[in-house]
Amino acid sequence: MFGIQDAIRAVTEKFPTSLYVSTCGFITRDLYNTVDRPENFYLVGSMGMAAPVGLGVALARPGRHVVVLDGDGSFAMNPGALPMIAEHNPDLVHVVLDNGVHESTGGQRPVRIADPAGMALAAGYSAAYTAASAEELAAVDPESGVTSLLHITCAPRGAHAGKRVEWTPQQLVARFRTAAAA
Numbered sequence: 001m002f003g004i005q006d007a008i009r010a011v012t013e014k015f016p017t018s019l020y021v022s023t024c025g026f027i028t029r030d031l032y033n034t035v036d037r038p039e040n041f042y043l044v045g046s047m048g049m050a051a052p053v054g055l056g057v058a059l060a061r062p063g064r065h066v067v068v069l070d071g072d073g074s075f076a077m078n079p080g081a082l083p084m085i086a087e088h089n090p091d092l093v094h095v096v097l098d099n100g101v102h103e104s105t106g107g108q109r110p111v112r113i114a115d116p117a118g119m120a121l122a123a124g125y126s127a128a129y130t131a132a133s134a135e136e137l138a139a140v141d142p143e144s145g146v147t148s149l150l151h152i153t154c155a156p157r158g159a160h161a162g163k164r165v166e167w168t169p170q171q172l173v174a175r176f177r178t179a180a181a182a
């Protein structure tokens, strides 16, 4: 099965110039350790808020493509955001990295949403895709200019994430604001 860190790397290679908003915990740490860019906005503790923050970024910067990196636990925490995002239909890919656990906090069993792609479509997203391997992810070509969800089934890390984000929240905001305005 696709390793979650490999999946994060593959997403960053697929969308190399996008603005990123990542959920808290190991997913943010993995993004930071894979490729730290001013275009990345790391939600260090705000579980469930990556997608609504991504919507805000997309509305503020309509010329930019936005990638949201969510975990399955984070996704399940805030499904009410989905119809709100769909209502605006921004140029955004909402990635759900589904390793089946709350890995950042010790591997607890999360509340499961069995079919995030189906849920996104029911909420009004323009498109939804699933991938369970590097090959399947490579074949996904999301329509540009609209909102889609990309559900990636992947294996837990089985190891610690990389180092914690060392930027302060103030530094993160300042550099992201500059990068997003470019």
Ligand SMILES: Cc1ncc(C[n+]2csc(CCOP(=O)(O)OP(=O)(O)O)c2C)c(N)n1
Pocket: 023, 024, 025, 026, 027, 045, 046, 047, 070, 071, 072, 073, 074, 075, 099, 101, 102, 103, 104, 105, 110
């Ligand atoms: C509101 C809230 N509840 C709990 C936490 C603690 N917490 C941080 S990361 C995390 C697990 C996230 O799980 P998931 O989104 O599935 O990602 P994974 O850790 O598996 O990569 C939890 C419970 C938090 N930061 N905020």
